[in-house]
Amino acid sequence: MAIEPSLEFNTDEAAVLARYFTNLDRPVFALRNLPEVVKGALFSRYSRTEKSLRRVLLDEFINVPDSGFQALANTSGSSDDMVAVRRAEEFYERVLVGYGDDSVAELAGAHVAVERTSTLAAKALEDSRIGISPLEKSTRYVRFDRPDRDGRFLYHRASELAHPDYEPAADSLFETYSALVDPLTQAIRDRFPIEEGESERAWKAATRAKALDMLRGLLPAGTLTNLGLFGNGRAFEYLITKLAAHELPECRALATDLHRELALVIPAFVKRALDERYGSPAAERMMRVREAVKSIDAHTPSPRSGEGLGGEVRLLESDPDAERKVAAAALFPHSDARWEDLRADPGQVLEALLADRANRRQRPARALEHAQYAFEIVANFAAYRDLHRHRMLTQDRQLLGTALGFDVPPGLAELGMQHRVVDAIERAAKAHARLERDLGPALAQYVVPLAYRVRWYFRVNLREIYHMCELRTTPQGHPDYRWVAQEMFRLVGQVHPRLARYAKFVDMGPGDELERRRSERHLDEKLSALDRRVL
Ligand SMILES: Cc1cc2nc3c(=O)[nH]c(=O)nc-3n(C[C@H](O)[C@H](O)[C@H](O)COP(=O)(O)OP(=O)(O)OC[C@H]3O[C@@H](n4cnc5c(N)ncnc54)[C@H](O)[C@@H]3O)c2cc1C
DSSP states (O other): OOOOGGGSSOHHHHHHHTTTBSOSSSSOOOBOSSOHHHHHHHHHGGGGOSSOHHHHIIIIIITOGGGOHHHHHHHTTSSOHHHHHHHHHHHHHHHHTTOOOGGGGGSOEEEEEEEEEEHHHHHHHHTOOSSEEEEEOOTTTSOSOOOOTTSOOOBOOOGGGOOTTHHHHHHHHHHHHHHHHHHHHHHHHHHSOOOTTOOHHHHHHHHHHHHHHHHGGGSBTTBEEEEEEEEEHHHHHHHHHHHHTOSSHHHHHHHHHHHHHHHHHSHHHHTTTTOTTTHHHHHHHHHHHHHHHHTSOOOOOSOOTTOOSOOEEEEEEEOTTHHHHHHHHHHGGGOOSOGGGOOOOHHHHHHHHHTTOOSTTSOOOGGGGGSEEEEEEEEEHHHHHHHHTOTTSEEEEOOOOSTTOBOOOHHHHHTTOHHHHHHHHHHHHHHHHHHHHHHOHHHHGGGSBTTBEEEEEEEEEHHHHHHHHHHHTSTTSOHHHHHHHHHHHHHHHHHOHHHHTTOTTOOOSOOOSSTTHHHHHHHHHHHHHHHHHHO
16 A cells, blocks of 8 residues: 555654655655755665655665765755865765766756856857756847946957957947947937837837847957856766867866866766866867868868858758658557558648647647758858757857858948948958968957858757747847748748648748837836736
């Protein structure tokens, strides 16, 4: 007979355990007041014990003096966190002996902040797709021209970037940005006056956001930003190893910094990241592979510089059999037939799967992942930054340069402000050419403004097409990426009209002229609802 969980612990035991669990009598409970490593160690025991987790904590740790748990519990949350972490580490090592599975490192996580890092390095950090959730300072909501403590603009400076052309070009981009923020905001406010029923807060925020959106192309890729990452130990370990192999010295330094800080909070999980047995050889191999692949002659005609034709989205590959595959995948879990014997009218299956979606958050089924597409995209680096954040894509980019031309928001020309912008951007292009010659193409990227186009690929399944295109075509989205998402969707619709038909929240319209206006009004409504609740 099953023992009632509420009967599992006597009063003394319950008194000890209550501090560590959200309940003691139900089968679903959360862990609290325990260091990350202990939580990881506890979960790792699930695979080797028939006891309940709460019983393991009690029998194997709390009541076993040698486990070190008491010392750990006594120091946990105390002023001497370093002692607590070291004890947690010893504790974890003791528990983990014999449990070599790498996945144990996914059982604990950490929040880490990375500040004053270049936009290029931020992209390298965010390139890790599985197990890491990033958030980054927004070019839409935050001015990037606030000077540093020493009065200089915030962009990456380092010995490897010592070049007479770098700082003057970067300064000129920031000066132009800085000089234009206020007049552009004013011009936008004149063009979009406050509307009836709109609060001053909402109107000011929306018009400021539009000005910052229009000027972000001036920011060089060396612009410093701040980001927060939440991730599990395993993902961080791999990220550190990859950064250690990166071609930019800034990223290699980040590997050391991240490793040092994460070793203070989740040491057991990142200890192999740079060690001599696994981490360092893996990083060295990544560098060797990069160099080896680079040296292979790709038999391309001379670089297609000066293309300058504008952005482009090309569908490289799609699967003519996609409809049948999606239908078979949808039927599969409801059948006992073999894959190849699953036959049904795809139209009927799609209708059953997708016809009733009421909003974009009602996700399409996993079966849509059986339709795959490959795209090559040429769009500005600012748009790349936005779309790069979609983790369900397989993607990679080419080095950021100036050969593919740049975009200037049409609104700037209408307001007669494009000349200054174009001057600063072209000056940066000249500096880029000299940096490329003297420092190489990887370092030269730092001076390239986000307005310049870059070429990248996406390999993507239809389910993510639904998610990404519905999200990235909302009318308040930035025009830089809206057109890319619209074009991707149009191309999918051309090859697979029936599969695309149900992504009905993709917005192929022109978008909102004042992109943030609707969202800010909505925010006002939420704020006043909160106020009413508080009163
Ligand atoms: C209007 C707008 C403004 C934005 N502003 C900012 C900003 O200021 N700063 C900023 O940093 N970013 C910003 N972003 C980017 C945003 O935070 C996301 O990184 C980006 O949209 C990627 O999309 P996604 O998270 O929905 O999922 P994708 O990475 O495309 O993944 C698809 C889906 O898979 C699931 N998924 C994938 N990975 C995880 C995971 N680790 N945990 C849980 N679920 C997961 C989710 O359901 C997700 O929706 C903005 C995006 C939009 C559309």
